[in-house]
Each structure stands twice: as C-alpha cells, then as structure tokens.
Amino acid sequence: MPDKPRTLAEKLWDAHLVRAGGDEPDLLYIDLHLIHEVTSPQAFDGLRAAGRAVRRTDLTIATEDHNTPTDNLFTIADPISRTQIETLRKNCAEFGVRLHPLGDDEQGVVHVVGPQLGLTQPGMTVVCGDSHTSTHGAFGALAFGIGTSEVEHVLATQTLPQRRPKTMAVTVNGVLPEGVSAKDLILAVIARAGTGGGIGHVVEYRGEAIRALSMEGRMTVCNMSIEWGAKAGLIAPDETTFAYLEGRQHAPEGAAWDAAVEYWKTLPTDEGAEFDAEIVIDAAELTPFVTWGTNPGQGVPLGAEVPDPASFTDPVARGAAERALEYMDLAPGTKMRDVGVDVVFVGSCTNGRIEDLRGAAAVLKGRKVADGVRMMIVPGSARVRAQAESEGLHEVFIAAGADWRFAGCSMCLGMNPDKLAPGARSASTSNRNFEGRQGPGGRTHLVSPQVAAATAVAGRFASPADLDK
Amino acid sequence: MEKFTVHTGTAAPLRRSNVDTDQIIPAEYLKRVSRTGFADGLFKAWRDDPAFVLNQPRYDGATVLVTGTEFGVGSSREHAVWALQDQGFKAIVAPRFGDIFRNNALKGGLLPVELPTAAVEWLWDALEGDEPPAVTVDLAAREVRAGERTWAFPLDDFSRWRLMEGLDDIGLTLRHEADITAFEATRASWLPATQGA
Known part of the structure; x- marks a missing residue:
C-alpha cells in the first residue's frame, strides 16, 4: 500500500522525531540553532546554574545584531547594550560557540547570516530566540522562533518538545504584476488573514507566483509569517533553492551535494496531501501595499x-x-x-x-x-x-x-x-x-x-x- | 519553577485586543542580561496614564490579567512573561494568545487561560463594576470561577501536570537522552556543521 500523501511540513516533522507518542509532546531534533545577544544571556546563565554544557556546539552559531550601532563598527556607546554584547562574547568563549562579532566579515542580522553562509538548507529544523526565524522556511526548512527558556533547552539537549501544529496552504496563483514585490504580496496576505489568522499553523506558500520568486523574495515572504501568527512559513525547495545554495561555504560538495539534492527533491508536498486550511490569492490582483x-x-x-x-x-x-x-x-x-x-x-x-x-x-x-x-x-x-x-x-x-x-x-x-x-x-x-x-x-x-x-x-x-x- | 494548582486573587481588566509583545515590554528593556527586575518596563507606554488599569488603586496587587484576543502576538521575547510575573501576575485570561508567548508563559509558570470572548466580556464588566469579584484560576479542575460563574478552559494534560508539579522541561527531556543519542547516529552526513564537533 502506498504511503499516505504528506505535506512538506509533515515530512519535516516526521524526519526530526526523536520520540513521539505517549502522554508527552513530540520531541524534535534541531539541526541549527542561531544565537544573538538579546535572548541568550539568561539561557547561558541557566546552563551554568545547572552545570550543563552546550550539547552540540557544531550545530550552534552566534552573531551580534539587535544592539549594535550602524554608524560605526567599534563603539557601543550605551553601557547596557555594551554589557549585553560583552556577555554574549564571554558566553560564546566559555561554552565554545562560534561567534561573528561586530566588525567581523560575517557579522549581520542573524536571519541574513544563516542563509548566506549556506548553513540554512532544505529539510532542516532551524530555531533561534527570535520570532523572525520563520525566514529560513524559504529553503524548505522547518524554522521557528523560540523564547529564552527554549533557547536554554536547545543548548542543553539539541531538541525541543513540541505539539504537532496544523497545516495551511497559501496558494498564490498567476503572475505578480510589474512593480509588485514579495513584500507587497505578504502584506496583502496578512491584511486578508488578520494578525491571528495563522495561529497554530505551519503555512506553506505555494503556487506560480511563489515559484517565480527569488530566494530573497521567498525569505521576505516567510519572514513575515509570524506577523499573521503562523508558527512557521515554508516554501518547497526547487532549482531556485539549489542554485542559491550551490557553492556556498557550508553547502555540501561533490557526492554529498548529489545525495543532498536527491533527498531535497523528495520534500515537496505530495500530490493529494491535505492541508487543514487553505487561502487562495490571485497574484494579478495585487498592487504595491502600505500599512496604515x-x-x-x-x-x-x-x-x-x-x-x-x-x-x-x-x-x-x-x-x-x-x-x-x-x-x-x-x-x-x-x-x-x-x-x-x-x-x-x-x-x-x-x-x-x-x-x-x-x-x-x-x-x-x-x-x-x-x-x-x-x-x-x-x-x-x-x-x-x-x-x-x-x-x-x-x-x-x-x-x-x-x-x-x-x-x-x-x-x-x-x-x-x-x-x-x-x-x-x-x-x-x-x-x-x-x-x-x-x-x-x-x-x-x-x-x-x-x-x-x-x-x-x-x-x-x-x-x-x-x-x- | 513554582507549582501552580489553584490561585485566587484580584483581577485587572485590560480592555484591549492585539496587545503585542512590544506593548507588554518595549525593546529598550531587553538589553538587560538578568531574568528578573522587568516590572518597570511592563506596559511602559501606558503606565504614565493615571486612567490605565494598573494605575487604579482598586486593582492594586492584581495577580490575574483579563485581556482581549491575540494577547502576546509579535516577538519571541520571554521578557514579556518575566515582566508580567515580576509585576505579580500568576495567570493571564484571554480568548487567544500568540503562540510563542503562550509557550514562553507555560515554560515559566505563568498560566495562559483561554476563555471565550463572552466570558472575557462578562469578567470585564464584573471587574469594572461596583463590587469586582475575586477570580479563581483552578488548574487542577481547568476552571475559572468568579462570582456565581464558572468556565472551563483548555490545557493539554502534559502541560497541566508539568505546571502542577513545577517541573523543569530540560530535566524531563534528559530522561530521553538515549533516544537523542540514537537519533544523532542516524543524521545524514551532509548536514552542515558550524565548526568541528
């Protein structure tokens, strides 16, 4: 008997189940944990207090972004901000976490850094103590924001207990008119669905207009999934995804690349798979958008x-x-x-x-x-x-x-x-x-x-x- | 984590929907590296208004906040939960919560109580009335009681048990360490590493 058709979200979930069933929530394995200075200090304190280590420093990476000045690379004038940045530096040194600090060639906003290094890849689970972690879903990765207690939990165990969310499809048919961008598209989706429309759901953006977007555009769309309450946003990996990744610093190479691509091609939602909800949008009706x-x-x-x-x-x-x-x-x-x-x-x-x-x-x-x-x-x-x-x-x-x-x-x-x-x-x-x-x-x-x-x-x-x- | 079974206290009616995390505590307060001491940032933009609910003497010492739908949407800042707890809140009642806020609240032992809009509106009216009732949040029975009224609220068995026992999630997960190690052995070799293990 053929397997029951599954959505991309269900495949990602199933592939990361450390354990399931019984009275407890599912335990999901986390492939990449992104860290920044704001939501991590109390988590590292928690590890210290309990005498725990970071389980997988090789799946963890930190950068400095929220507090940093943008007029220079050297002086953090606000002493409280400076203390928070220095705390991140001390914690990363103490626990062995790779850090790209202010002034480093790879420093930047955490959700820009992960993809450009090739660390965000299809089929992965990605978390960060930041709600815009949904950005990474553009690669067909299950990516969501977590709080500081969960940051500590991932540092200590590389897993998270999670309830299986519902699934939703946002299907954008047709072609975006000239001058209408990914940002306009997602603002229109949110205006339609409302800020709570996605609560409890992992959303998959699909359809011709989504397929036509670049990786940058897809990241813009997935980034704002949290703005309508969705747990995560996803776009199935395709040739656009592979072309973006190939040759990046942490992308697989040679035979490993071929094996990875072969796996990634199995991820898109199966024909006949059912979503718990669906929104359909006609791209041709969209225009530049603005919030009031x-x-x-x-x-x-x-x-x-x-x-x-x-x-x-x-x-x-x-x-x-x-x-x-x-x-x-x-x-x-x-x-x-x-x-x-x-x-x-x-x-x-x-x-x-x-x-x-x-x-x-x-x-x-x-x-x-x-x-x-x-x-x-x-x-x-x-x-x-x-x-x-x-x-x-x-x-x-x-x-x-x-x-x-x-x-x-x-x-x-x-x-x-x-x-x-x-x-x-x-x-x-x-x-x-x-x-x-x-x-x-x-x-x-x-x-x-x-x-x-x-x-x-x-x-x-x-x-x-x-x-x- | 402090155990939660039954709590009875003063409830404050916050007649607003979509109270986002930036309203609960602005980013300016997130620069601190401590886990306590955030009460001064709670609802910062509204605290200077004498009419704001938490500035009214009749709600002094409130431990239950009754608010509108989609409370806690927005950022992942757990500081929102810490600020509410630092102010003395034990439970937040609303028709619906932002997912990340709800998770953070459950982790920290601040009980997110989902009641229907009609129940929230009844509570608002009662709490603004001449004799505001004390509100009881009974986690054991999964009930809210005020005056003559009782409402059931949903919460999964596992979260309820964790809160009632005051258990640490990390400790619970580490009972499954053998499963984690076994899973790690099955991970594909091409998956990226940020550095040597």
Whole structure:
C-alpha cells in the first residue's frame, strides 16, 4: 500500500522525531540553532546554574545584531547594550560557540547570516530566540522562533518538545504584476488573514507566483509569517533553492551535494496531501501595499485611502482601527499617497538583502531624497554591504542623499541608537508597525524597498511608477 | 519553577485586543542580561496614564490579567512573561494568545487561560463594576470561577501536570537522552556543521 500523501511540513516533522507518542509532546531534533545577544544571556546563565554544557556546539552559531550601532563598527556607546554584547562574547568563549562579532566579515542580522553562509538548507529544523526565524522556511526548512527558556533547552539537549501544529496552504496563483514585490504580496496576505489568522499553523506558500520568486523574495515572504501568527512559513525547495545554495561555504560538495539534492527533491508536498486550511490569492490582483495602522494586518493598496473604522463590522477590529488611527494621527478617507513621511528605513531581516538594496538603488538612481526626509539604508549583513559596494550601489545611495550604514537590526526595533523620534512618521521595509516599535511615539508604515525608495524621493507614499508621471 | 494548582486573587481588566509583545515590554528593556527586575518596563507606554488599569488603586496587587484576543502576538521575547510575573501576575485570561508567548508563559509558570470572548466580556464588566469579584484560576479542575460563574478552559494534560508539579522541561527531556543519542547516529552526513564537533 502506498504511503499516505504528506505535506512538506509533515515530512519535516516526521524526519526530526526523536520520540513521539505517549502522554508527552513530540520531541524534535534541531539541526541549527542561531544565537544573538538579546535572548541568550539568561539561557547561558541557566546552563551554568545547572552545570550543563552546550550539547552540540557544531550545530550552534552566534552573531551580534539587535544592539549594535550602524554608524560605526567599534563603539557601543550605551553601557547596557555594551554589557549585553560583552556577555554574549564571554558566553560564546566559555561554552565554545562560534561567534561573528561586530566588525567581523560575517557579522549581520542573524536571519541574513544563516542563509548566506549556506548553513540554512532544505529539510532542516532551524530555531533561534527570535520570532523572525520563520525566514529560513524559504529553503524548505522547518524554522521557528523560540523564547529564552527554549533557547536554554536547545543548548542543553539539541531538541525541543513540541505539539504537532496544523497545516495551511497559501496558494498564490498567476503572475505578480510589474512593480509588485514579495513584500507587497505578504502584506496583502496578512491584511486578508488578520494578525491571528495563522495561529497554530505551519503555512506553506505555494503556487506560480511563489515559484517565480527569488530566494530573497521567498525569505521576505516567510519572514513575515509570524506577523499573521503562523508558527512557521515554508516554501518547497526547487532549482531556485539549489542554485542559491550551490557553492556556498557550508553547502555540501561533490557526492554529498548529489545525495543532498536527491533527498531535497523528495520534500515537496505530495500530490493529494491535505492541508487543514487553505487561502487562495490571485497574484494579478495585487498592487504595491502600505500599512496604515499599528499591526501588520492593517494595510491597504497604495492607491487606497485610510479606512473608516465604522466600515469594520467586527467590533474588535473596529476598536483596534479607532485606536490605531488615533496613534498614527491619520484621518479616515485620507489618500495614502497624500501622507508625508519624515524618515525612510531600508533594511532588516525582512528586506535587508542584496536584492532589496538593488531594488531601492534602481529607484534612487539619478534622483534625490526629498527635502526634510531622512533616508537610512542599512545592509542586513557585512557581506551584503560589501556586495552592494562592489556593485556601486552605495554610490547611488550617497548621491541621492541617503545615509549608507553598517549592518544590524537598526531602526527595525528601537533597541539601538537608530530610533524614530516621538511623533515622527516612517516608511519602513521592516516587519512590525506596532506602537512605539521603532522608538517611543514613532509612527511606522510598512512598505517594500521599491515603495520606500520612491517615497523617499516624493516625500510622501509613492510607487516607482508614480515618479515617472 | 513554582507549582501552580489553584490561585485566587484580584483581577485587572485590560480592555484591549492585539496587545503585542512590544506593548507588554518595549525593546529598550531587553538589553538587560538578568531574568528578573522587568516590572518597570511592563506596559511602559501606558503606565504614565493615571486612567490605565494598573494605575487604579482598586486593582492594586492584581495577580490575574483579563485581556482581549491575540494577547502576546509579535516577538519571541520571554521578557514579556518575566515582566508580567515580576509585576505579580500568576495567570493571564484571554480568548487567544500568540503562540510563542503562550509557550514562553507555560515554560515559566505563568498560566495562559483561554476563555471565550463572552466570558472575557462578562469578567470585564464584573471587574469594572461596583463590587469586582475575586477570580479563581483552578488548574487542577481547568476552571475559572468568579462570582456565581464558572468556565472551563483548555490545557493539554502534559502541560497541566508539568505546571502542577513545577517541573523543569530540560530535566524531563534528559530522561530521553538515549533516544537523542540514537537519533544523532542516524543524521545524514551532509548536514552542515558550524565548526568541528
């Protein structure tokens, strides 16, 4: 009898079961554990207190990203941030964990570093004490964010007890129109599903429009899975995945490469496998997207207006919209294209990769950032920065009047010196528009790198096509 | 971890949905390397408002927070759980929680209690009324009781047992160390290593 058809998520789960059944949750083996300075100090303290070691230092890697400055590579001015970074360095030295510190060629945002080193591969389980670990699902790896207690658990045991999640398919049929990016696609998905729409599910993004995305675009889509509550986001590995990986530092070589590819080709969801839920989207209907509120689900097409809270039938959504508009200082009916911005931020684990910088540079070439607008461009890693400079992208940014910076999380999360001032409004390629996310009182609108760049030039929300009008 | 069986205490009504982790504790407070002392960052943006629920004397010493749906969505910061515990909370009642927050809460012994929206709204009204009832969270019976009302809440048997016994997850997993070692022997040789083992 043939095996029951399985989804990609089910195959990944089954392949990592250390033990299953009985009264306990499944115990999953973890193939790669990414560490950064913010969510790890208390976990290492826990190991020390219990006299435990890191079980698999060879499956663990650390970098510094959340606290680091992006205007220089040497001076962490804030003593509390400096202590946290120094604590990571001491812990990595004591426990034998590989670390890429500030100033290292491979330093950068943890979710940019793993893939570019070739450490994130199809079929793996990847965890990190950071919710945007879902990024790595773009390779067909089961990747999810964990808390500090779970970080300690993985350090000590290389496993995690987990309940088997439900599965969901997001099928994007057709072809994305010209000028519509992966970021626009995922913002539209979240607006449709709501911030809680994915809770309890591993989501697989499928369909023609997903297959056509580059690895960078796929990472952008999977990155924001957590923004609609999903446990993880997945995209089945294919030739695009293999081409990205081949030749990378930690990718298999020779016969091992062939064996790996043979296995990876068995991973895609079987014909006839069933998902617990499905969302179907027509790519042709998508346009550049922008958020107007204080959660990533509160978004509209760029050509639309700020919605009237009264138009929401669900009282919870209506209340949330009322509060959001008050915080964002926006009036219902205002055209998004009429909303001016103070700051434009291009970067983060969502949109800080080379293709994102190329996208912004293509719009900025031969143009100037509008008077009164500050534009920051922050590469996702030191290597992305070096690549951008080898392509001359930095010259485009600097000529346009943008600020070209060093790698880090920067203005995504208000934890380092790059903060939005109270009341200031940003167009940001990051992932969260929560109240105060980019700095207390700051107002964040999430956009793609292309829309961010066009907005910087226009001084208000704009698409690249608007600049030619 | 402290054992949790039955808890009765003052409950505070937080009439908001989608309270994300950045609202529970902003990133600025995540620079610390300790596991305690986060109460000063709890709901930071709202704490200066005298009308904010936790600033009202009638909810002094609250140990149960009753809040709207999708509480704790967003970041993986366990500091959100620590800040709530440092403030004295033992249980959070909401219709639905962000997955990572819920996991973190269960690890740390802060009980996430899922009640239907109608129950949460009844509690909000009662807690804002003239005689707010004490709220009992009974993990043994998987029940919430307030005034004359009782609601059942869902929690899997394993998590319930762990919390009632106050057990450390790592210790539980290490009972299966032989299984872990056996699994490791089956891993494909091409899988990447960050350094020599």
